[in-house]
Amino acid sequence: MKFDFLIVGAGFAGSVVAERLASVGKRVLVVDKRPHIAGNAYDCYDDAGVLIHKYGPHIFHTNSKEIFDYLSRFTSWRQYQHRVQASVDGQLVPIPINLDTINQLYGLNLNSFELEEWFASRAEPVERIATSEDVVVSKVGRELYEKFFRGYTRKQWGLDPSDLDASVIARVPTRTNRDARYFTDTYQAQPLHGFTRMFERILDHPNIKIMLNTDWAEVRDLIPHRELIFSGPVDEFFGYRYGKLPYRSLDFRFETHDMEWAQPVPVVNYPNDYAFTRITEFKYLTGQVHPKTTTVAEYPTAEGDPYYPIPRRETAEIYKRYKALADQTPGVSFVGRLATYRYYNMDQVVGQALTLFKKLRARENGALKVTVPAVELATT
Known part of the structure; x- marks a missing residue:
């Protein structure tokens, strides 16, 4: 079977582009090296039955009605203001x-x-x-x-x-009032049944096929496709030609407590004490009712999965060289935090993916501008 698009990565960037392309009749194959979809937003139940975010807390917020309405096709929401x-x-x-x-x-x-x-x-x-x-x-x-x-x-x-x-x-404001919300965006909510369920619905389309536990480089030449969309690390794509782009990673240490609540707010930061930066209690984020609770402490590390691009002038110069290569590579589009080496929030990645879809459609139709079709809001 020949695919129109091979998409590397089943996180926000890859999944949103895949859904949009599938919706206009394109045959899409999504591959991910992990054993699950949803990227770093993946959530699951731990051994105690508490819903956790495996790769640290994810809190959705945006000022974009377009982005919120788009995702609302695939989930109902639980209103949530982070503290x-x-x-x-x-x-x-x-x-x-x-x-x-x-x-x-x-x-x-x-x-x-x-x-x-x-x-x-x-x-x-x-x-x-x-x-x-x-x-x-x-x-x-x-x-x-x-x-x-x-x-x-x-x-x-x-x-x-x-x-x-x-x-x-x-990114962190200072206020002179009593507003204790961490974010002030117009839309602040969590997927009612979790992020993974939302991703399952995003990718549930007959034109989308998914391969997990798959290294894209090993299948790229084996699976016929017309174009490639890449949401992995841009330096990896080019074989680290100009050296590795630096990232910060995290070591997550989960702990289940035999009590209903462990701390007074969803997240407590520890700026001066301990080796970890913060502790998150997931039930605040998910709204789950459970007699036990699970927390996670985050220990930043230099090695591990790439989470945070390091914003320094030197790294920006390295990325510019990779971006020049990316711009000159025919038949490949780069999208997402890792592929564009940007410290994006989830809504920004969704917005970038929607913009890429519009550009691909405009190019195909020979038009200057193509808008995303009207969306319907989820009711379940």
Whole structure:
């Protein structure tokens, strides 16, 4: 059987492109080296019967109605607003830093206007914001930088914030109100029956075939196909011609507790203590009712599965060389976090995949612009 597209990777990028192409009559083969679909969003039940995220917590949020409506074809949602606390100076306080964080930590009774002045009095002037350290000290000063950001960042990235691009910490806001939500996106929800079930529905199409436990390189020349869509590491695709692009990985250590709840919020960050960065309790994320609960502690490592592209000027220069190769490679499209070496959220990967589909359709139709067909919302 000849396929129109061979798609490498059954995570968000590969699965969304596969579904879109299948919906317009293309024959698609999706291959993944893992024994399951859903990529890092894969969830499953542990031995205690608790639904866990095998590769760490995944929380869906987006400001894009198009992306949310698209995924709503394949899942109903459980409304969920994520909350995180940080263990600092022997207390659990809200993160991102807000009015309650400062009042609790310092024993103050500031209002929002006074907190703005308080931040300003501690902020350090930075002529040019270039690093993650610059971002924080220019907003809230060095003391809060040391308490909340420096230790966590050094554990997470294996680098001091002064050596990391400003984009890393720019993702974490500072607030002057009492908003304790970690995200403020318009759409914040979790798939009602889990991420894996949603992926099963995305890939449930007669034009889609799936091969798991499969190395794409071993089957590429054996399976006839017209084009390749690659969502794996771009440096791997080109045989590490310019060297390996660096990533941070994670060692997940799960623990089941014989109690209904183990901590007061879904995630507790540990910026200054212990070798792990945070502990997540899954039942908050999934809404599951169970007499036991499972948590996971995350230990950042330099080796292992690639999770986080390291945003530094040197790595950006290496990626530029790989991107030039990718742009010159006929019949291959690169999509997703690993293939484009970007620190994307889930919704951004979905958006990138939808954009790729539009480009492929526009090229085929000779049109300048093709819109994704109207979608229907899931009702079950």
